[in-house]
Amino acid sequence: MPRIISANLNGIRSAHKKGFFDWLAKQDADFICVQELKAQQADMTEEFLAPHGYHGHFHYAAKKGYSGTGVYSRSKPDTVKTGFGCVEFDDEGRYARADVGDLTVISLYCPSGSSSPERQLAKFRFMEAFLPHLQQLQAEGREVVICGDWNIAHKEIDLKNWKSNQKNSGFLPEERAWMTRIFDELGLVDVHRGVNQEAEQYTWWSNRGQAWAKNVGWRIDYHIATPGIAARAHAVSIYKDQRFSDHAPLIIDYAL
Template sequence: MPRIISANLNGIRSAHKKGFFNWMATQDADFVCVQELKAQEADMTEEFLAPHGYHGHFHYAEKKGYSGTGVYSRIKPDAARIGFGSAEFDAEGRYTRCDVGNLTVISVYCPSGSSSPERQEAKFRFMDVFLPHLQQLKAEGREVVICGDWNIAHKEIDLKNWKSNQKNSGFLPEEREWMTRVFDELGLVDVHRGIDQRPEQYTWWSNRGQAWAKNVGWRIDYHVATPGIAAKAHAVSIYKEERFSDHAPLIIDYAL
């Protein structure tokens, strides 16, 4: 019964100080996908590389203190792949893949476009190259779970203040339409929404104002999966009892 967790750490060192790895030890997870390491290989201690006996694989950004992804696997993967073949975005450390048997688990950190128009253009470029890659993944015929911070709230239910955010990065019509294509054209599944259709299931809160206290959040962290394994998902939760970063871990249990 695999348990797969996705967690944007907003800095692996910061999350460690806030107790992330202690919490991880209690979760009995088979895979833990992490994003936004904000660390280089030289910064990674043994506790970060192989906590509690997990096998860690990581994709570091070339730019210091920026981006980065990783997958912790309880079983040693048959294969691990760093990057998805885009020179621009592989330099930013956005993709780590691990294969165990017929299951592929991927940690992805899609770009944010909120800091500048230039970064929004980069986000659109990422979307242009990542969609065909998702198509290729599906064509492999494996069961795939792509976990991570997609930096897009798909529908109105997925953020508190959707009306005032329609012209903001993360809820632009083009971004939402792209997510719809991932699900409707490619046939991949938003696993969380397949189990839980309730509103206010947010995974990220701005550090500005009282966003966390008032639950003014966004659902931008997903498990996106092939239909076979998506159909085996039976429990989902967002862990909010402790705060390791501005995101909350998304936990989904699959019956295999």
């Protein structure tokens, strides 16, 4: 019963201080995809690199204290790749891939466009570059699970205040249409929604105001997968008993 976890750490050192790796030891996960390391290789301790016997592989951003992704796997991967072939975004450390047997697991951190119009344009460039890569992944014929912070709430059910956010990054019509293309045209699957269609399934809360306390959140962390493995998903949970960052870990169990 493979268990795959996606967690935006908002800084691996910060998440460590809040108990993330102690929690991880109890999860019996086969893969853990992490995003927003905010660390360079020199900052990575042995506990960060190989916690509890896991094999860790990471894609660091060129800019210090920024972005970064990683995949931890119980089994040593057959192959590992960092970056998806787009220089602008590979420099930002947004993509780490591990192949184990016939399964590919990818940790992805899509850009956020909320900080400035320039970053929103960068996000649109990422979207344009990443869609063909998704098609290439499918052409490989492997089962693929892409875990991570996609920085887009797909539908109205996926954020608390959808009406007031229709002109804000993360819920723009263009962003939502792009995700719809991933599902409807490419045939990839939003694994969470295949198992659980309930409202208020949020994975991120703003640090402003009382967003966490009032559960004013967004669902922007996903497992997006090829149909074969997506059909094997049978349990989804969002871990909120402890706070390791402004995101909550998304845990999905897949049947063998």
